Amino acid sequence: MNDFMYYNPVRVHFGREAMAELPGELEKFGKNVLLLYGGGSIKRTGLYDRILADLRAAGKNVFELPGVMPNPRTEKVYEGIEICRREKIDLLLAVGGGSTIDCAKAVAVGACTDKDFWQAFFKDWETAEAAIPLGVVLTLPATGSELDKSSVITNMAAHEKNSYDSELTFPRFAILDPALTYTLPKAQMVNGIVDTISHLYELYISPPDEECLTDELAEAALRTEIRAARAAAVNPEDYDARADLMWTSSFALCGMLNNGKKTDWASHCIEHPISALYDVAHGAGLAVVHPAYLDYICLDALPRLRRLAIRVWDVDDAGMTEEETAREGIRRTRAFFRELGAPATLTELGVPAESIGRIADLTDLGCFSYRRLTREDVVSILKTAL
Amino acid sequence: MNDFMYYNPVRVHFGREAMAELPGELEKFGKNVLLLYGGGSIKRTGLYDRILADLRAAGKNVFELPGVMPNPRTEKVYEGIEICRREKIDLLLAVGGGSTIDCAKAVAVGACTDKDFWQAFFKDWETAEAAIPLGVVLTLPATGSELDKSSVITNMAAHEKNSYDSELTFPRFAILDPALTYTLPKAQMVNGIVDTISHLYELYISPPDEECLTDELAEAALRTEIRAARAAAVNPEDYDARADLMWTSSFALCGMLNNGKKTDWASHCIEHPISALYDVAHGAGLAVVHPAYLDYICLDALPRLRRLAIRVWDVDDAGMTEEETAREGIRRTRAFFRELGAPATLTELGVPAESIGRIADLTDLGCFSYRRLTREDVVSILKTAL
Numbered sequence: 001m002n003d004f005m006y007y008n009p010v011r012v013h014f015g016r017e018a019m020a021e022l023p024g025e026l027e028k029f030g031k032n033v034l035l036l037y038g039g040g041s042i043k044r045t046g047l048y049d050r051i052l053a054d055l056r057a058a059g060k061n062v063f064e065l066p067g068v069m070p071n072p073r074t075e076k077v078y079e080g081i082e083i084c085r086r087e088k089i090d091l092l093l094a095v096g097g098g099s100t101i102d103c104a105k106a107v108a109v110g111a112c113t114d115k116d117f118w119q120a121f122f123k124d125w126e127t128a129e130a131a132i133p134l135g136v137v138l139t140l141p142a143t144g145s146e147l148d149k150s151s152v153i154t155n156m157a158a159h160e161k162n163s164y165d166s167e168l169t170f171p172r173f174a175i176l177d178p179a180l181t182y183t184l185p186k187a188q189m190v191n192g193i194v195d196t197i198s199h200l201y202e203l204y205i206s207p208p209d210e211e212c213l214t215d216e217l218a219e220a221a222l223r224t225e226i227r228a229a230r231a232a233a234v235n236p237e238d239y240d241a242r243a244d245l246m247w248t249s250s251f252a253l254c255g256m257l258n259n260g261k262k263t264d265w266a267s268h269c270i271e272h273p274i275s276a277l278y279d280v281a282h283g284a285g286l287a288v289v290h291p292a293y294l295d296y297i298c299l300d301a302l303p304r305l306r307r308l309a310i311r312v313w314d315v316d317d318a319g320m321t322e323e324e325t326a327r328e329g330i331r332r333t334r335a336f337f338r339e340l341g342a343p344a345t346l347t348e349l350g351v352p353a354e355s356i357g358r359i360a361d362l363t364d365l366g367c368f369s370y371r372r373l374t375r376e377d378v379v380s381i382l383k384t385a386l
Numbered sequence: 387m388n389d390f391m392y393y394n395p396v397r398v399h400f401g402r403e404a405m406a407e408l409p410g411e412l413e414k415f416g417k418n419v420l421l422l423y424g425g426g427s428i429k430r431t432g433l434y435d436r437i438l439a440d441l442r443a444a445g446k447n448v449f450e451l452p453g454v455m456p457n458p459r460t461e462k463v464y465e466g467i468e469i470c471r472r473e474k475i476d477l478l479l480a481v482g483g484g485s486t487i488d489c490a491k492a493v494a495v496g497a498c499t500d501k502d503f504w505q506a507f508f509k510d511w512e513t514a515e516a517a518i519p520l521g522v523v524l525t526l527p528a529t530g531s532e533l534d535k536s537s538v539i540t541n542m543a544a545h546e547k548n549s550y551d552s553e554l555t556f557p558r559f560a561i562l563d564p565a566l567t568y569t570l571p572k573a574q575m576v577n578g579i580v581d582t583i584s585h586l587y588e589l590y591i592s593p594p595d596e597e598c599l600t601d602e603l604a605e606a607a608l609r610t611e612i613r614a615a616r617a618a619a620v621n622p623e624d625y626d627a628r629a630d631l632m633w634t635s636s637f638a639l640c641g642m643l644n645n646g647k648k649t650d651w652a653s654h655c656i657e658h659p660i661s662a663l664y665d666v667a668h669g670a671g672l673a674v675v676h677p678a679y680l681d682y683i684c685l686d687a688l689p690r691l692r693r694l695a696i697r698v699w700d701v702d703d704a705g706m707t708e709e710e711t712a713r714e715g716i717r718r719t720r721a722f723f724r725e726l727g728a729p730a731t732l733t734e735l736g737v738p739a740e741s742i743g744r745i746a747d748l749t750d751l752g753c754f755s756y757r758r759l760t761r762e763d764v765v766s767i768l769k770t771a772l
Contacts, residue, residue: 001564001629003401008394014645015389178387210626213610213634220602227597240596243387247645248599256642259400259633 001212001260008255010147011173014247016239018177019050022137025173026058029133030090034083036065036104038096042139045183051095051137063087065107068096071154071161071275071282072103074118080107081117084132092134094171097192098143098152101136105151105169108132122153122162131168137175140184141246142192142283144199144253146174154276159362161276176250178242190340191283193229196249197222197333198267198286203257205294205304206264206369214259221257222312224248229340264369267293270378273362280349287342288349291334292385296377298326301370305329346385356382387598387646394641396533397559400633402625404563405436408523411559412444415519416476420469422451422490424482428525431569437481437523449473451493454482457540457547457661457668458489460504466493467503470518478520480557483578484529484538487522491537491555494518508539508548517554523561526570527632528578528669530585530639532560540662545748547662562636564628575622576726577669579615582635583719584653584672586611587694589643591680592650592755595689600645607643608698610634615726650755653679656764659748666735673728674735677720678771682763684712687756691715732771742768 013021026033033055042048055062065080083089084107094104110117112130120126136146145151150165181189204218228244235241251257270293271285298305306322309315309329317325334344343349351359360378371377399407412419419441428434441448451466469475470493480490496503498516506512522532531537536551567575590604614630621627637643656679657671684691692708695701695715703711720730729735737745746764757763 001401001626001633003403004398005407006398006400007396010393012390012392014392015387017389021391211610211613211630212626213607213630213637216606216610217603220606221599224597224599224602240387240598243646244597244599247387251599251642256637260629 001214002208002262004259006255006259007167008147008170010171010254012147012176012250013173014176015243016177016179018175019137021173022051022054022175023058025135025175026054026060026091028172029135031059031061032063032087032090033060034063034065034080034087034089034092034107036068036080036092036094036096036100036107038066038068038100040066041183042095045180047095047137047139047180051093055093061087063089068100068103070099071279072099072106074153074155076103077106077110077117077153080104081110084111089132092132093137094134095137095139097138097140098145101134101145101171102143102151102153104134105145106153106164108134108169109164109166118153118155121164121166122155125164128166128168131166134169134171135173135175136171138246139180140188140192141181141249142195144196144249146171146176147250147254152272156276159273159276161272174250176246178239178246181242181246182237186341187281189232190342191281192249193225193245193340194283194287194337194342196225196245196252198283198290199249199252200225200257201290201294202265202268203252203261203263205301205308206262208260208262209303212260214257214261218257219311221248221252226312226336233340262369265367266369266373269364269367270359270381272364273359274349274351276362277355277359278349278351280351284343284349287337288344288346288385289381291330291337292381294330294333295327295384296381297371298323298330302326304370346382353386387600388594388648390645392641392645393553394533394556396557396640398533398562398636399559400562401629402563402565404561405523407559408437408440408561409444411521411561412440412446412477414558415521417445417447418449418473418476419446420449420451420466420473420475420478420493422454422466422478422480422482422486422493424452424454424486426452427569428481431566433481433523433525433566437479441479447473449475454486454489456485457665458485458492460539460541462489463492463496463503463539466490467496470497475518478518479523480520481523481525483524483526484531487531487557488529488537488539490520491531492539492550494520494555495550495552504539504541507550507552508541511550514552514554517552520555520557521559521561522557524632525566526574526578527567527635528581530582530635532557532562533636533640538658542662545659545662547658560636562632564625564632567628567632568623572727573667575618576728577667578635579611579631579669579726580673580723580728581669582611582631582638583608584669584676585635585638586643587676587680588651588654589638589647589649591687591690591694592648594646594648598646600643600647604643605697607634607638612698612722619726648755651753652755652759655750655753656745656767658750659745660735660737662748663741663745664735664737666737670729670735673723674730674732674771675767677716677723678767680716680719681713681770682767683757684709684716688712690756732768739772
């Protein structure tokens with residue numbers, strides 16, 4: 001097992017009554033609250049009214065940053081930073097999924113420096129020295145951002161999608177009520193499931209290959225995600241299935257599954273320029289890229305992919321070669337994404353063949369694990385996904 | 387899935403180089419440090435010298451509380467509290483296993499109140515309002531105390547072994563170097579493994595019974611613990627096996643496996659008066675009590691014990707009834723403890739038949755789960771373990 005440091009101070013309130021914990025959390029922070037949210041679905045569901053009532057009952061001065069988009073952009077972060085400085089914001093309350101939370105994290109550190117947040121943190125990776133506290137009410141299980149310290153922001157002008165992390169941007173609290181996900185549009189739900197599986201793969205399909213607790217835990221999470229996704233597809237109001245989907249996506253990125261592992265974020269690195277260039281949903285992009293990537297590195301990662309096939313996808317490998325077993329696991333991954341209704345090709349995503357070179361140019365090649373990728377490897381992978 | 391709150395702010399440094407993180411941690415705290423340790427094995431191994439060198443290099447004033455015994459006692463806690471008050475201690479540094487850490491936690495809260503620590507916290511369960519910060523260097527994987535907020539202290543005069551927990555007693559940091567366990571006496575190692583399995587059982591063998599992530603994670607931890615215990619028995623210097631044993635025992639009690647579960651601490655509750663009355667090692671007591679308890683509640687917990695047998699002990703249930711499968715899992719648990727060299731009967735522990743009534747009188751009956759236990763149930767369970 002490789003050495004590791006593990007630290008995660010997020011306080012999680014999970015379940016049917018989790019929202020009842022919001023007033024107690026609000027008491028811990030100052031009076032000026034900036035509420036960040038997305039496209040307005042929280043107004044339709046009544047969640048906005050409920051949270052606003054809690055904020056008012058707690059005597060808060062409420063400011064708002066609505067309209068945080070998927071693949072949140074620098075412009076929105078600058079907007080939030082300006083409000084924070086002007087209104088002396090004491091708490092950021094992000095209500096939504098990973099995009100809203102990631103935007104709030106960037107605002108949290110950006111508002112506490114005189115420097116340009118993009119250049120200082122997302123380009124130069126300077127260490128943040130202060131951040132406005134952040135709380136989360138999660139409505140979309142997918143990115144795990146509610147339980148991690150990372151933020152991913154897109155700079156459309158530069159065609160860059162970069163990440164930053166700081167212990168100061170761990171949420172102080174995260175409220176997770178699975179019932180809030182009943183009304184999610186199917187495509188968002190599916191993208192969230194693909195994103196979660198992809199995170200679990202990036203952690204699990206990486207060295208070292210010997211037995212260890214972390215790998216057993218990752219397999220447990222993968223089996224749970226697959227089972228719950230199928231149950232929620234049959235009955236969208238299956239509470240236990242929704243609970244497992246929500247908690248598994250959070251657990252996936254809480255840090256436990258990094259412990260002792262090299263990890264391999266190649267699929268995410270290849271997908272990032274696709275969503276930066278074409279604004280496709282991150283999960284949809286991953287559904288196309290990840291299986292293509294695994295088929296490409298199959299021979300380099302043979303024992304691990306064989307183990308994935310057997311332990312996660314229940315492949316009976318009697319009479320099969322190691323490679324046949326490994327490929328069958330990848331085939332089942334692809335079939336599962338298709339079963340959910342996720343896109344399977346770049347063409348379905350609206351990404352033309354001519355753009356492959358450009359995507360490869362923009363791919364960060366530093367996140368590989370079993371095999372060092374070149375620009376040409378990325379081109380080859382994407383060609384198999386057309 | 388039941389609602390839950392999860393919070394665990396311990397910073398873990400794990401691995402071969404984990405000790406190198408101690409100086410950085412020491413910088414975060416004030417000058418006066420109380421070093422707590424047990425019977426002196428850390429002097430024989432050189433660990434004491436290394437830590438003292440780090441403390442001196444960091445410019446600390448070092449005070450010592452040596453001789454913390456297994457089943458740590460109130461007297462030792464009072465001794466520590468007195469030093470803390472007199473010397474204005476800024477940091478408690480516990481070097482050892484669960485006994486040393488538990489003693490340090492009691493000192494941490496006890497030194498910050500004018501009340502009697504035993505009465506206020508371990509009897510009246512008052513909420514602690516302050517605690518001296520605590521750091522840990524772990525030498526014995528077993529209790530998980532390095533990653534939780536609980537402390538168990540024995541009052542020999544009252545024949546009571548009580549527990550207390552407070553978020554203020556989470557260690558600020560925990561240094562876990564598996565190589566430090568190479569030199570552990572076999573009996574301590576075995577007791578630690580039994581304690582860990584028992585913790586995992588108390589969490590896993592409890593309602594609800596439907597599928598959920600937490601149960602999958604517990605099964606993963608159990609399989610890891612069993613595999614690693616066997617590997618370490620063959621080769622005590624198998625680093626990866628020692629690493630899995632250390633990390634699994636910590637993970638078991640970090641709180642992740644409580645999430646959504648009722649939990650069932652009946653075996654621990656029956657064992658506590660045994661160690662309070664006879665000062666037997668906690669793990670040794672559990673090796674006797676836990677299988678006896680499971681056989682007693684087998685019919686009440688049938689689906690769960692059947693699942694344990696199949697998923698953890700690889701029982702092939704073809705042609706077996708549900709009860710036969712469940713009992714086979716318990717039989718394999720008992721056989722595994724025996725294979726490790728743990729005691730199997732009260733007689734081996736030196737606990738006479740005449741004491742059974744007394745033990746039952748002192749057993750806390752509030753921690754059951756599948757079946758409400760009476761004093762007579764406890765007597766019956768212990769009789770089967772003679």
